[in-house]
Amino acid sequence: MNYDAIIVGAGIVGCAIADALARAGLAVCVVERDTIGGAATAASMGHLVVLDDDPAELALSAYSCERWRALAAELPAASDFRATGTLWIARDAEELDEARRKQVRLAQAGIASEIVGGAALAALEPALRAGLAGGLRVPGDAIVYPPAAAAYLARRAAARGARFVTGVAVDALTGDGVALADGRTLRAPAVIVANGCAAPELVRCVPIRKRKGHLLITTRPPAGTAPLANHQLIELGYVKSAHGADGESVAFNVQPRPTGQILLGSTRQFDDTGSEVTPRLIARLLERGIEFLPDLARLSALRAWTGFRPTTPDHRPLIGRWPPRDGVWLACGHEGLGVTTALGTADLLAAQLLGRPLPFDAAPFDPARYAPEAATA
Known part of the structure; x- marks a missing residue:
């Protein structure tokens, strides 16, 4: 034909x-x-998130996220589109400086964001561990199924x-x-x-080249329990992990699902083409998650799975x-x-x-x- x-x-x-x-x-x-x-x-x-570590990536992701926002009203309920926004988490003053540089780059592309200090971060996300320096909130980001x-x-x-x-x-x-x-x-x-x-x-x-990753989702929390996260939460070291060279990496990346469950990521590894879950990496994923969200340890894991990212040089x-x-x-x-x-x-x-x-x-x-x-x- x-x-x-x-x-x-x-x-x-x-x-x-x-x-x-x-x-x-x-x-x-x-x-x-x-x-x-x-x-x-x-x-x-x-995740529908604007990334800015590369000008070309910023142009593509900013344009695409705007298109997703325009499409959101047409998406069926099963698509679970939610304008959660993203909070990029800064653990210390050095990372908070990086958050400020990130804000400048986003602003140059017309993306609204705001720097939040430690107290404001704790008010936005009470379940985060104490002592974090602050972060960058990008309200236009979203999630979808x-x-x-x-x-x-x-x-x-x-x-x-x-x-x-x-x-x-x-x-x-x-x-x-x-x-x-x-x-x-x-x-x-x-x-x-x-x-x-x-x-x-x-x-x-x-x-x-294939790059393997692991994800984990929790069970639903008990009825009446406050949500563990309101925004998509990502550590500021995520991009370095995502674009790292060969070897394994784990970075904190959490999504609150509409069911109240927590979707936890993410790992990256080359040269493992099997689809099996690696318990060692799931353990590292959980350790990283609990480092930022201590109450994550109170939830049960429902399922973990793997997938492959198609990566170019x-x-x-x-x-x-x-x-x-x-x-x-x-x-x-x-x-x-x-x-x-x-x-x-x-x-x-x-x-x-x-x-x-x-x-x-x-x-x-x-x-x-x-x-x-x-x-x-």
């Missing part, structure tokens, strides 16, 4: 792209070897004519489309590879045309920001594909930055 565009992968990025292209009137087919909103989307925390949000985007795309083929893998890219594992062939002038960690299976030289996603192969486009390598940046990624790729004005600078995300090296390899 013939389409205008074929999207490989129905995670939240692929579903957002399908929605954007279908809205533009293109005939779209999305192929997903598993289920819509599975894999990394189902394993993720679902990613599988439900992806399913909504898929339904909206389907209502505009997009077709979803699930339960079958793409075996190979052809010169004019894709070959499926069941023998079928789909044709389109544009094939968008948006399948995260699996992208190198189809575009072998794409520099994406410079920690920026690949969004745009892949020069070595005509008609192939990439939308992958988002590491831990796939949910946050899904809508921005979709708008940027759709604008490139359709020759429309770009919502922000595409150059930092251009896959061509790796094409010469990849072609040589």
Whole structure:
């Protein structure tokens, strides 16, 4: 069958792209070897947070979070969208200085935030341990339940004519489309590879590496119990941990869920491709959490799980045309920001594909930055 565009992968990025292209009137087919909103989307925390450690990341995440806020009223209740805001926690004066620098960077991008001292922090989040220096509150950040949000985007795309083929893998890219594992062939002038960690299976030289992570969710607290957290709580050392080199890292990242449960993250490790939970890392995750939220020790763990983040060497996603192969486009390598940046990624790729004005600078995300090296390899 013939389409205008074929999207490989129905995670939240692929579903957002399908929605954007279908809205533009293109005939779209999305192929997903598993289920819509599975894999990394189902394993993720679902934070919608503006990150500023890199100017390009700031532009993409700020734009995307604004798009999520605009979409919030349309999302179904199952998506659990909540404008919790984020509190970046400073343990000492040095980290509080970093919070002030962070505020300046956010302000330059038009993002509102406020510095809070130790007493104000304790008033906002009474369950945090005593003696913290303060932090930075970013009220515009939010959280969402990613599988439900992806399913909504898929339904909206389907209502505009997009077709979803699930339960079958793409075996190979052809010169004019894709070959499926069941023998079928789909044709389109544009094939968008948006399948995260699996992208190198189809575009072998794409520099994406799996990075494993662990998450844990608690049971619900007793009825009438005060919430353990009101905001999304992240330590200011999180970005250093997230963008660290090889090896293991653990950083404090907590989300209050609408049920009263606490979602606790996060760990990062390379070179472990098994999906099994590592008890040693879960223990470190809990220790880190209790260091900031002592009452976390009173809750019971309901479930722990793992997922894989698709990581690029410079920690920026690949969004745009892949020069070595005509008609192939990439939308992958988002590491831990796939949910946050899904809508921005979709708008940027759709604008490139359709020759429309770009919502922000595409150059930092251009896959061509790796094409010469990849072609040589």
